[in-house]
Amino acid sequence: MILGILSEKNQDKRVSLLPEQADTLIKKSVSVWIEKGAGINAFADDKVYAEKQVVLQDRNTLLSQSDLLLSIHPLSESEIGLLKPGQVIVGVFQPLFNKALMQQLAEKQITLFSLDMIPRTTRAQSMDVLSSQANIAGYRAVLLAATLFPRYFPMFMTAAGSIPPAKVLIIGAGVAGLQAIATARRLGAVVEVSDTRPAVKEEVMSLGAKFIEVEGAADASKAGGYAVEQSEEFKQRQQQRLAESVAKSDIVITTAQIPGKKAPLLITESMLNSMKPGSVIIDLAASTGGNVFGTQNNATIVHNGVTIMGNSNLAADMPWDASKLYGKNVLNFLQLLIDKEGGLHLNFEDDLVKGCCITHAGQVVHERVV
Known part of the structure; x- marks a missing residue:
């Protein structure tokens, strides 16, 4: 053969x-x-x-x-x-x-x-290309954000004054999101995490991040570890909670995707306008439409002083x-x-x-x- x-x-x-x-x-x-x-x-x-x-x-x-x-x-x-x-x-x-x-x-x-x-079963873990590549993508996303961000990630206290730590929001606590949490924490950032699956809260907190809870999420226990479509009522509550976190965040990394469907739009234009100039967003869902208003796949744009990088293939870097x-x-x-x-x-x-x-x-x- x-x-x-x-x-x-x-x-x-x-x-x-x-x-x-x-x-x-x-x-x-x-x-x-x-x-x-x-x-x-x-x-x-x-x-x-x-x-x-x-x-x-x-x-x-x-x-x-x-x-x-x-x-x-x-x-x-x-x-x-x-x-x-x-x-x-x-x-x-x-x-x-x-x-x-x-x-x-x-x-x-x-x-x-x-x-x-490939089915997401224990036996298939050694063949799970999505997980192995997402792990790299989550790591790369944080490093790219750090290079684009015009400030430090960790807190510094110097004779010239104190520098507060960067505030990082990660949307989606799958494989990419969890690696992004770990990498951002290692760099000294303060991290918040949003995910529609309450079951990931414990894992998020074990990595030193704060979990944003939104009540009323659809049951994802039978979706093989993937996210599922949510109700309109839940989406509205999620957006209200996200809007608060986005406004105070310096870095946002989005990873939310639903197999076979367009990526959910989670960060709206009004949310972008609430962010501080110099803030950075890395959208890992760009190839399926993106989680962020205005995202362009394989491109970096600036919206109202906020840098938005759309890239769903960071593992290739x-x-x-x-x-x-x-x-x-x-x-x-x-x-x-x-x-x-x-x-x-x-x-x-x-x-x-x-x-x-x-x-x-x-x-x-x-x-x-x-």
């Missing part, structure tokens, strides 16, 4: 497998090919791959001849045209937002496994560790698809294999994408 590793586009510096991870598959009799230059931005050049017996190829050859393809991001329409029927692709294709693309892959007889759809963690997630998942002889074995009786399979045998097979 030939496994192909494509290089990433759109300024994403990651690579699906690092050389030592590719070597693990080669030892299982898998032929591993990689697009020339795919690992350079992750500090793994072609020479290192070649030393591990990985074959360097051009992109078109990989697309047309690989049995199993690794691509973090979706392929273009023209690239899908080069694929051969029966190929297997593993990546993060956001199928809930790309249903037309899923249909196109199905018509091409492609089997797609999108790891952002730390390509070495991001690639290492992502590659380990992929490698763990591939163990479910590759048998002891190095051949493909698609066991749809396995709940993890079935749970993230989007297209197979000419059909869109995932119940949430159909």
Whole structure:
């Protein structure tokens, strides 16, 4: 079997497998090919791959001849045209937002496994690409905010006077939010946290942050750890409470997303206008519409003296560790698809294999994408 590793586009510096991870598959009799230059931005050049017996190829050859393809991001329409029927692709294709693309892959007889759809179970933790990359994004968000913010994060008491600590508001206490809390606290900031799930309060407080409580949240216990849609009444109460916190915050980091839906707008224009000039917002939900009024994905704007950075792919700015963690997630998942002889074995009786399979045998097979 030939496994192909494509290089990433759109300024994403990651690579699906690092050389030592590719070597693990080669030892299982898998032929591993990689697009020339795919690992350079992750500090793994072609020479290192070649030393591990990985074959360097051009992109078109990989697309047309690989049995199993690794691509973090979706392929273009023209690239899908080069694929051969029966190929297997593993990546993060956001199928809930790309249903037309899923249909196109199905018509091409492609089997797609999108790891952002893997069931959130204990067994799947080692394959959870969303969590491994969100952890990095939360860390990077705070560091970026610190560089954009025109003041210190920690409190300083000097002969020239005292500097108060920065006030940080983090919206969403998922993996990214929790890492952002920990990083902001390590830098000496005072941190408040808003989340619709009361169950995260204890974890937030254990990291040294204050939890903003809003009564009446919808039960998210059956949503697999994800946020759920809230009632209009709750949204109004949440906005009133958030408005108070936003007005006194120096830094706001937003991470709130609902799978398959537009990101909820949590910070309105009037809230932005209440913030002090020089304040900074990092919106990690920018790719699905953003949590902040005026957010533009992959852009930094200034609104009434407030800097707003929209970026949902901050993990790509730390390509070495991001690639290492992502590659380990992929490698763990591939163990479910590759048998002891190095051949493909698609066991749809396995709940993890079935749970993230989007297209197979000419059909869109995932119940949430159909």
